[in-house]
Amino acid sequence: MYMRARSCGGRRTLVVAAIAVALIGSLVVAGPWLMERAGLDATALPWGPPCSVRTEEGSVALSVDDARLATTAVALRARGADAPDTSGISEAVLRRLSEGPRGDAGPVLTCRASTTSDLGAEGLTESGLTPRAAKVREAMAEVFGEQSLGGFEPGGISDGHGTDSAHYDGRAIDVFYRPVSEENRREGWLLAHWLVAHAEELHLANVIFDDKIWNVHGSRGGWWDYDAPDPDNEILRHLDHVHVDVQRGSDAA
Numbered sequence: 001m002y003m004r005a006r007s008c009g010g011r012r013t014l015v016v017a018a019i020a021v022a023l024i025g026s027l028v029v030a031g032p033w034l035m036e037r038a039g040l041d042a043t044a045l046p047w048g049p050p051c052s053v054r055t056e057e058g059s060v061a062l063s064v065d066d067a068r069l070a071t072t073a074v075a076l077r078a079r080g081a082d083a084p085d086t087s088g089i090s091e092a093v094l095r096r097l098s099e100g101p102r103g104d105a106g107p108v109l110t111c112r113a114s115t116t117s118d119l120g121a122e123g124l125t126e127s128g129l130t131p132r133a134a135k136v137r138e139a140m141a142e143v144f145g146e147q148s149l150g151g152f153e154p155g156g157i158s159d160g161h162g163t164d165s166a167h168y169d170g171r172a173i174d175v176f177y178r179p180v181s182e183e184n185r186r187e188g189w190l191l192a193h194w195l196v197a198h199a200e201e202l203h204l205a206n207v208i209f210d211d212k213i214w215n216v217h218g219s220r221g222g223w224w225d226y227d228a229p230d231p232d233n234e235i236l237r238h239l240d241h242v243h244v245d246v247q248r249g250s251d252a253a
Contacts, residue, residue, distance in 0.1 A: 041222040043112045051111040051197065055092040056102070062093065067111055067197040074098045075143050075190050097193060105185035107212055109193040110222035113200040119249035124170040128152040132246040133171050136195075136202050140175070144191060148176040151243070162229070166205070172245035180239045185210055191242050208243040216247070 042048040042059050049061035053070075062070065066089055074097045076083040086094060096108050122130035129137060129152050140147060151157070151167045151174035158168060166172035175191060177184035192209045199207070199216060207214045213226040228237040235241070 041110050043110055043222060044220045048112075051109065053093045053096055053109045054101075055090075055096045055108075057092055060090055060093050062089075062109075064111060064197070064200070067109065068201075070094060070097055071109065071190075071194040071197040072143055075194055078187070078190055079145055081145075097190070100186050100189055105182060105189055105210065107189065107192070107214075107223040109196060110214065111196050111199060111219065113196075113204075113216050113219045115205075115216055115247055116200075116203055119203060119247055121249040121251045124156050126154060128154045128156050128170055129173070130170045130246065132203055132249075133173060136204070136244060136246060137173055139198065139202060140173075140191070140194075143194065148178070150174045150176060150241070166245035166248075169248065171205075171248065172243060174241045174243050176241045178240045180234055185239075188242050195242070195244050203247045204244060205247045206243070206245050208238045209241070210239055211237050 041052045041054070042061060043050065043052050050064050051062040051067035052059045053062060053067075054060075069084060070086060070089050070093055073083040073086045074094060078098065100106060101108060119132075122132060125131060125134055127134055127137075133152070137149070151161070151172050152170055156168070156170055161167045167174075175188075177188040188209050192207055192212075192214075195202070195204060195207045196214050198204075199214075199219070205216050208226055211226050211228070212223045214223050218224060226238065230236050
């Protein structure tokens with residue numbers, strides 16, 4: 001009787017294990033399709049790619065390096081500058097990053113990123129930005145050239161933004177695309193996508209543009225709807241500028 005009970009218990013364990021393997025296999029296969037149906041990117045899956053671009057043919061997985069290369073190349077080409085070789089990247093990806101969704105501007109690229117645990121808190125430099133934010137400003141200028149910037153000034157700022165705004169710490173920059181138009185929205189998304197692709201490298205916390213927000217803590221979910229305090233205010237909705245801020249860091253780091 002003992003041997004028979006032990007044998008039955010072993011068979012049950014094998015059956016349970018087989019079912020678990022089958023379920024995991026089904027999720028691996030169907031996961032991307034389920035995510036797309038739910039409006040999420042494949043980056044939301046634990047085993048998903050770090051970056052992805054939604055094309056007309058479906059979501060295309062990218063490595064972080066390829067996402068950085070692709071977003072840099074399309075941004076440089078848009079301003080008539082020499083661009084790096086992108087022959088290893090799908091033309092559908094490059095076209096979608098360059099042109100945006102058919103009939104409307106909007107987010108097509110997202111990347112999964114993590115915060116950096118050993119970052120120290122920083123004070124303002126002469127420009128009114130922290131060193132991390134100043135590095136973002138310099139990196140953007142290398143790719144996008146001269147930009148219309150705001151949200152900081154020498155000595156820092158103390159008003160003009162919401163409570164606890166990263167602007168008051170010198171951690172945030174606004175890049176303006178005015179007036180609000182289809183062309184300017186598409187140009188803004190070139191920058192927004194480039195920032196997300198470089199988010200981990202530049203220690204970014206948030207990118208906000210055109211009623212959408214990407215946050216490093218929620219980056220698995222891609223771009224989220226941004227709830228502005230005044231839905232009738234195009235500035236508060238970030239329709240006319242891309243907002244980017246860097247991680248705060250810790251005094252104990």
